[in-house]
Amino acid sequence: HIYVFKLSSVGGCSLALPPPNSSQFPPLSDWEAPSFTRAAQFRVGATALLFLFAATSNLALLVSVWCGRGRRLASHLRPLILSLAAADLIMTFVAMPLDAAWNVTVQWYAGDALCKLLCFLKLFAMHASAFILVVISLDRQHAILHPLDALNAHQRNRRMLLLAWSLSLLLASPQLFIFRAIRAETADFIQCATHGSFSRRWQETVYNMFHFITLYVVPLLVMSCCYSRILLHIHLQHRRNTGESYLRRSGTDIIPKARMKTLKMTLVIVLSFVVCWTPYYLLGVWYWFHPAVLHATPEYVHHFLFVFGNLNTCCDPVIYGFYTPSFRADLAACCHRGRGARRDVATPSTDRQGPHSRDHEAEHATNNQEGD
Template identity: 45%
Template sequence: MTNSASLEQTQNRCSSINSSSPLMQGHLPTLTLSGKIRVTLTFFLFLLSTTFNASFLLKLKKWTQKKEKGKKLSRMKVLLKHLTLANLLETLIVMPLDGMWNITVQWYGGELLCKVLSYLKLFSMYAPAFMMVVISLDRSMAITRPLAVNNSRPGQSLIGLAWLLSSLFAGPQLYIFGMIHLADDTGQSGGFSQCVTHCSFPQWWHQAFYNFFTFSCLFIVPLLIMLICNAKIILTLTQVLHQDPHQLQLNQSKNNIPRARLRTLKMTVAFATSFTICWTPYYVLGIWYWFDPEMLNRVSDPVNHFLFLFAFLNPCFDPLIYGYFSV
């Protein structure tokens, strides 16, 4: 009986907010000068990331065409191809969506697009993060267990798992996101529409748990795995070099394996560094907002927009990193 009454109160509260209640802040959001600058930089980074990632895919295609018939891309190039596709997906979905949403301020796409684009946005964010994990795990195994890796398929199972988990973990977005209709500043019903998660969770801690799960899967877990893999690579290479100091003279050696291993270490470290620098400000602001929504009033609008733009640098940096180390 108590649960039914609580549910009815929640439904009534959501219904009243969806119909005619004005915003608590008293004013509807508008496109500010800093917002216009954010939109301009967002579309600039969109063009940059699209060009870089598409160019690398074309480069991979040329490498494939130059190979003899029957030969496939190397193990690492297969992994880089999927990371590039994931970054391109993130670029084509997240950046234009963020830019257009900042221009319109409110949501004009309707209920279906609200759910579908919210799903695609999170899916395209999961995919690059999980693909970075796959590359880190593969490179770690390639150095610590080279024979086992050489006798296996080029990470196809891990690649498939990364895409599958990305699609599954983004699934709740189809349920929790929806349209709400707020009153405008004159009190007229339906004057402002937005795509949000309002009233999708029965209790506040349900939303907190979902946010923490998403944050962990997108940032904490991938970062920890990359750090652990890099540590294992460094430890293995240190042991190898201590056993045979002559391997330090890599340029004079006909055996290119040690040199390739050092290049792998540099690339995985560069990936982890780029991932950390680009996404840390984004998630710090997100966590701060979860625990203190009033932070939006304490952090200046330009600073807020600038720190969120850091996340869009990651798909721009990645093709430069693996393009450089793939030469």
């Protein structure tokens, strides 16, 4: 048997076993185990930096919205931001360390159970992140098109979030059955792979395409539809109220300022998801139908596109902080307390009222209403 490595955007690296005398999988003269190349080293280093930033920023966002000044968010918006931060943290603490360690070790040393579990959690986090963005888009569409129906927004968003998390669990569950730890017969090499789960290559291609559609195509279509309807609604409102055929920059004469600010924030978050993940998914689709592209494109391109996709987990808290004064005030207060504590250690006689007075000023610097 001849084992061939291939790239999979759904589950990481997997081992494929070409059937004997198959024209689709021509036999190879020899097989060389993969190594920890220079491109892979770059990927590990970049992933480590992204991990540190994403973990710190998303944890800060979670704390701010859960128990800090972010509690001022409208009650139907808080669960959306908390869920988005939670999904990003799952990606951060599961997908990033898994990818980095897997590239360093090259083969799989964690056993069969962790092979199944970690591949499941990785796909679960990717689905959850995409579906929560869909929920946020649907919420913004309803808030703009039906502004008088705000009383039902909290319960509606809770139901949509429950559906998003449940669908993520359901769609990721096949990973528990198709991935397993496989030992190569011709070499002392073990890999977490899908070998043996698909009898034909087209079956695995269909499986990957299904997840490409649920992870990217469907969320992109829904989000595009939502924001297209929102922009069309604003445009028509302007024409109706002002008789002009163009959109003003702010739109605050049609939509309250806080709601417009939240709309802009969510739109930028969605755009960051599209920009970060589109190149990686397109490369995956290209590979599934033309496997030779894996050897035709430089190795560093594959690694760079995956790292660029993971950049999305860092973008969400940055975008939220840019549009939300309460988050910036929480970060400023935390930094002031840290500097005050260091000064207290260095000079115990320092006046301890300084940091607290600055926290009080930061408190008054935030807006009373963060969003609608």
